[in-house]
Amino acid sequence: MAAPMAQATAAGTKEAILSAARKFVDFVNKCQSPFHVVEECRTILRAAGFSELREADQWDIKPNNKYFVTRNQSTVVAFAVGGQYKPGNGFTIVGAHTDSPCLKVKPLSNKLKSGYQCVGVECYGGGIWHTWFDRDLTVAGRVMVKNADKIEHRLVRIDRPILRVPNIAIHLMRDHNDKFGPNKETNIVPVLSTAVQAQLEGYTSAKEGEEPKCQADKHPPVLVTLLCKELGIQPQDLLDFELCLADTQPATIGGALEEFLFSPRLDNLLSSYCALQGLVESSGDNGSLTSDPNIRLIALYDNEEVGSESAQGAASMLTEHILRRLSVGDRATCFEEAIPKSFLLSADQAHAVHPNYSEKHEDNHRPMLHKGIVIKFNANQRYATTAVSTSILREVGTRANVPLQDFVVRNDSPCGSTIGPILSAKLGMKTVDIGAPQLSMHSIREMGCTSSVHQSIALYKTYFQEYPSIYNNVNVE
Structure with missing residues (x-):
């Protein structure tokens, strides 16, 4: 039987996986608070050619340019404007959060x-x-x-x-x-x-x-x-x-086969970091941004762990305010036209099956480390995933060569939630809830797998580049 790392390299070699994981570990070790997360994001975005905006200023947004804005120094929204973007076109969004218990x-x-x-x-x-x-x-x-x-x-x-x-x-x-x-x-x-x-x-x-x-x-x-x-x-x-x-114990790569992440704040800095890297890599000098009709956007919010109801949380008006500013055009309905063309990946960590508590998982839905990014389903709308949004994500996964897993909580177990249902309801936007599998969620030291970093970045990068063409082939509004 092949070693777990060898089985799970659909998105890259072991060397590529470990390289991505080490960079993520460096990121976590600089980010002990949401304020430090945003400052580190600011550093990465500036180095990648993103210009900083202020909410209080008038914006002059141009196609083929990249920008970011912060609120409360603990939430950051960054976006790259497609070369073919016009007001009324869609938004390709990944949402995550900067805070941890x-x-x-x-x-x-x-x-x-x-x-x-x-x-x-x-x-x-x-x-x-x-x-x-x-x-x-x-x-x-x-x-x-x-x-x-x-x-x-x-x-x-x-x-x-x-x-x-x-x-x-x-x-x-x-x-x-x-x-x-x-x-x-x-x-x-x-x-x-x-x-x-x-x-x-x-x-x-x-x-x-x-x-x-x-x-x-x-x-x-x-x-x-x-x-x-x-x-x-x-x-x-x-x-x-x-x-x-x-x-003070730093995050590190662990396990006898160097396959695990032993780290604080995996929930949800892994999603935040990978969303950031996916945006940066997709918007580099590869020409794909020039032909993109959409705006590629990440929103990393504070206060998710306490319900998101703050001025800088996902339940605030921040997202709508920014999307409306970017949709200003010659028609009063540009924002409303953009929403059905848009898509949100709500990215938050997922529960891997636990070797010592496997009975806590529904028999047919037991996500595993290295086996891919997890799609979260809940009939009671604790997650915003639908058949339509899942189908779109599966096409992204196929194009990215990233495996996907399904997760449903047991009927006799409570289900957590994410920013997905909040933003989906506020904006009326197609949404899918996903996340990398991990153990020890909400512990001071959590445990994940190195392959999740590489897989997540590959998935988000491909999503930013490919969503407009996938949308054009979807016949459901």
């Missing part, structure tokens, strides 16, 4: 507990919270800084372990292995230092009941000092921040 620092985070200087955190999204125990943690995100009379957004990442959520010893909780379910408010409180050591080194917290004199006083002085040192500012210049806790 994590712990976030509270607005007033200063906590002293039993002689420990701790940091108050909120649980963001549906994480597997017990996996955050006994990990070497740090913080990353954005800080709003007062610079003279200006308010500036600054990225920050402390590149060493400074926090830890310690487990309780088995001797003190004998049923720990039977029913460990931490209280999210009282048990998931990361330790920053001991109060004694902080005091010895001159860090003095505000006394209980004392009103903070500035924003910095709301947080442990040790944490504030680390942030200010990293940013080169004074505590009084720190206006506010949004900080995610993150594991």
Whole structure:
């Protein structure tokens, strides 16, 4: 029997698969927060010749040119305008998200507990919270800084372990292995230092009941000092921040045959990265953009893990606003004409069958690592896939030489959802929900396969290049 890597190379050789996977690992290791994701996307897009736009400005969009725009520094929309594009033509879209379940620092985070200087955190999204125990943690995100009379957004990442959520010893909780379910408010409180050591080194917290004199006083002085040192500012210049806790152990390629991704935030940075690369590669100097009648677009949204209902989420008006701006023409109905010609790939990670919990999967729908990208179906519309949208995707997969798998959740199991149904309903656009298979979804350390990166990029690249011709052969509106 052939090794898994040899079986799964429909989209490329092992060398090509590992090369793509290593680049993705580098991307993940730079992106501990949605703000860092967008900044890294900005760097890649600029290097590929994309021009940055501002929402507040008037746009002058021209065929054969490439652009991107951000919102809240945590959502990015990038697009390449086909050389044959005219208002009323379609949009070829891949949507994904930049956020992942994590712990976030509270607005007033200063906590002293039993002689420990701790940091108050909120649980963001549906994480597997017990996996955050006994990990070497740090913080990353954005800080709003007062610079003279200006308010500036600054990225920050402390590149060493400074926090830890310690487990309780088995001797003190004998049923720990039977029913460990931490209280999210009282048990998931990361330790920053001991109060004694902080005091010895001159860090003095505000006394209980004392009103903070500035924003910095709301947080442990040790944490504030680390942030200010990293940013080169004074505590009084720190206006506010949004900080995610993150594991300091980097993503890596693992397994005896170098076939696995051991990584944080696979959900959903794998989809985001591959969508970005698919757009960049499809819009390079190969001439396909020149003959394209559509606009190729990726939308990487924040806040999917908490329902997408934010100004920068998929449930906002952002997507419609941008598509309308790009559809301005000599007819009032250009946007409405474009929608039925358009297509959305909603890209979010999928559940691979688990070797130790295989009964959790429906017998005939057990996606496997290396076996291809997963199409997600749900009769109750938790996914937006239809027979029409699936048929279009299968044609893309055939042209890309990328295998596809089918997934349906068991009838006695709850089904998650994605941005697919949200955008499909808001825009009235044909949509298919897909994703790369993985294990340990929403753990602090997830597990996927290296071939998914290469397969996803190949699928998205081909989709951007081939969708207009496929659409022309579809007889269903």
